[in-house]
Amino acid sequence: MKRIAIAIAFLLLAELVYAGPYENGLKAYANGNYNEAVKWFKKAADQGDAMAQFFLGGMYANGQGVRRDYKEAAKWFKEAAEQGYDWAQYELGLMYQNGQGVRQDYNEAVKWYKKAAEQGLAEAQNNLGVMYANGQGVRQDYKEAVKWYKKAAAQGDAEAQINLGVMYAKGRGVRQDYKETVKWYKKAAEQGDAMAQFFLGLMYDNGQGVRQDYKEAAKWYKKAAEQGHAKAQNILGLMYANGQGVRQDYKEAVKWFRKAAEQGHAGAQNNLGVMYVEGQGVRQDKSKAKMLFGQACDNGFQLGCDNYRILNEQGIH
CATH class of the missing domain: 1.25.40.10 (Tetratricopeptide repeat domain)
Structure with missing residues (x-):
């Protein structure tokens, strides 16, 4: 020995x-x-x-x-x-x-x-689920997609947790269940995933799977917005503009609208234009507003086109 x-x-x-x-x-x-x-x-x-x-x-x-x-x-x-x-x-x-x-x-x-999925690799399990969900390389099969999402989600894969949440929200491969949707979005959101934070904010905003809570919605929108999520930035701007879930603060609204607008978010470009028209959170500047409405219109946002036309009819250059 x-x-x-x-x-x-x-x-x-x-x-x-x-x-x-x-x-x-x-x-x-x-x-x-x-x-x-x-x-x-x-x-x-x-x-x-x-x-x-x-x-x-x-x-x-x-x-x-x-x-x-x-x-x-x-x-x-x-x-x-x-x-x-x-x-x-x-x-x-x-x-x-x-x-x-x-x-x-x-x-x-x-x-x-x-x-790779059969060896337990979460990333592969998630991607395999995506292929089944989209019918790419296999016959479309939502139940099989859910099966693989669950395996990956149980290992803490944030993308799979979001995908599983979406399946519960849409009732694909499983019975529609907003509580389950919230559960999986929250797991991914707590890992710092911006998309999950945005989706979780929407659930609180709309009262789906949870009691409607604008304060909680704003909290999650802000987490996503701080990571550069344009949709979250725009909605957070609206919440500050309307005083929903946060104290009304036009300067904060402008700040978040601007961040989203700079990423090309058409709704935010329009919303920032409205702030310039009204002089809320910024010095009133209808020329600047017209430019922003034009950008929103160019990006396919009809309200931006309508607002641009109104200012144009007023002779704003």
Whole structure:
């Protein structure tokens, strides 16, 4: 027994002392030396190391240490995927879904997502659910979509939690249940997902699955708005303008309308124009308002077109 213990200790020590091509690649990558990392990962990948093949694929996909080359990325992801590496299977599924480095092929995307999903990879489970929900590469099947969303959502995948919430909201593959919708949106929102925060704000705003609560709605809209979510910024602006869930504050309303308007949100452009017409939270400036209404109109917002016409008829330049 003693001799075996000594042998094991020797092997462990040898493993610590020896650094192979893959380990050298990892060290170089961690230090930001991407050219060196590519060199070492290539050596290990050529020797059949699946992890090195995966990393090499990622570096080609992101253009790190090499010129971005999706075809080369797909090649290395496939090498690793065929060895059963779940993350490589997921990435290869993405390449087939988006037609990057390979011909777009939803059937192949489903095939590789499923391999990774069956190994328990949450991201692959979510994407497989999306494919079933949209009928891409498989027959559309909402129940199957829900099944995979649930698996990913249970692992804490925020995107899957949102998708599952949407299925409960629309009654697709499950009985419509707004309480379940709120439950899943909240899980994703508490992880900091802006889309989930916005959706949760809507549920409180409309009293779906929860008691209507404008204060709680404003809270979640603000969290999403602070992350740059344009729709949340626009609605938060409306809440400040109308004093719903927050103290009425025209300057705050203008602030959030402007943030959304700068992202091209047509409704916010129109709303900011109204603030300039009324001189609420800003100095009255009908010329500025007309410009904003014009932007909203150009973005397909009919009310912006109507407001632009009114100011035009008033001779505002």
